[in-house]
Amino acid sequence: MNQQAIVQIVDEVFAELFQTKQAVPLLQNEIPIGISARHIHLQQEHVEHLFGKGAQLTVQKMLSQPDQFAANETLIVVGPKGSIANVRVLGPARTLTQVEVSNTDAISLGVHPPIRESGNIADSASCTLVGPNGSLFLQEGVIIAQAHIHMSPIDAKNFHVSDGQYVAVKIHGIRPVTFDHVKVRVADRYRLEMHIDTDEGNAGFIKTGVTGTLLKEDLSDIPKSPSSTDTIEINEKIITENDLIGCEGQTIIVPQFARFTAFAMDTITNLKIGIQYRYEG
Structure with missing residues (x-):
């Protein structure tokens, strides 16, 4: 049997296996899981600012959600402590710009993003985006996706x-x-x-x-989302978990250059504490 015939048979077997796998229904109450790596959503104005006038996002590969795609375009995300290169932009362009990172990414960048639903970026963390055509500072827009x-x-x-x-x-x-x-x-x-x-x-x-x-x-035991009236001021430069006692489900207001210990960040996540920075000067 020649090589071409072997390749054809192997392709047919894999095709049949794939079709069979696709035909198997999910069990009752089963949900497929997708891992979402760090990525960026851009509004069209910012696409052109970072990649050049008239620029459009181009498709690298389609994603699981219909009409959504990973773009060929990538950016550098810069925070107070560090930067992450080659962060993928997802398309198509949206109505607002948003950066979604993991907590590990946030620590590397030196930012403190809240856990939020996509699109809810009010009072979220800041960063700078760097592209081939320039840079863009985001006053808010960095979140950890819920x-x-x-x-x-x-x-x-x-x-x-x-x-x-x-x-x-x-x-x-x-x-x-x-x-x-x-x-x-x-x-x-x-x-x-x-x-x-x-x-x-x-x-x-x-x-x-x-x-x-x-x-x-x-x-019944999930704390309510913090509102603008549920705020507590903390004026320490280094914030520990002890400073967060009594802050569950509320928003803390901290100095612009305040830093959090690792245990404090865990406490913020576990107690669903929001963070606002008080900018001075």
């Missing part, structure tokens, strides 16, 4: 959930982990998938394509 699930209306009906509802998702594996307070987002254009960041994926040895079991969540 874990969420994309669903179509049919999926939502099948799972007996609604848009904006919070659920828990349990993922089995060598290090089982349950994600609480996962927001359900429903739209006709969505394809069923839960999105977590790289830190969350690494914590549970999770890879894109595994599935988790959707569970209903008891929200």
Whole structure:
């Protein structure tokens, strides 16, 4: 048998296996998981500012959500402490510019982004974006994306959930982990998938394509989101976990150049504490 015939047979076998795999339905209450690495969304004005007048984002590869793509274009993200090169821009262009990082990335950059739903960037962290045509300082726009699930209306009906509802998702594996307070987002254009960041994926040895079991969540012990009136001023230059006692579910106002210990950052995440910086001068 010649080499060409062998290659053809192998291709046919793989094609059949792929079709079979695609045809297998998910088990009841199973959600496919996608790991979302650091990335940037740009408004068209900023695309042209960073890549040149008339520039458009170009497709490197399509993503799981319909019409969304990883662009060929990348940027450098710069913070007070460091920078990260080759951060992928996702397309198409959006109505606002947003940088999504993991907590590990945030530590490298020296920024303190809140955990937020995509699009909610008010009073979030700052950074500078550097592209081939110039740089752009963002006063706000850096967030750690809240874990969420994309669903179509049919999926939502099948799972007996609604848009904006919070659920828990349990993922089995060598290090089982349950994600609480996962927001359900429903739209006709969505394809069923839960999105977590790289830190969350690494914590549970999770890879894109595994599935988790959707569970209903008891929200009675979840603190309410901080409002503009729930603020506490802390005037320390170095903030420790002891300074955060009594701040659960509220927003702290700290000096512009305040720094947080590692334990303080863990406390902020666990107690869902918001951060606002007081700019002076």
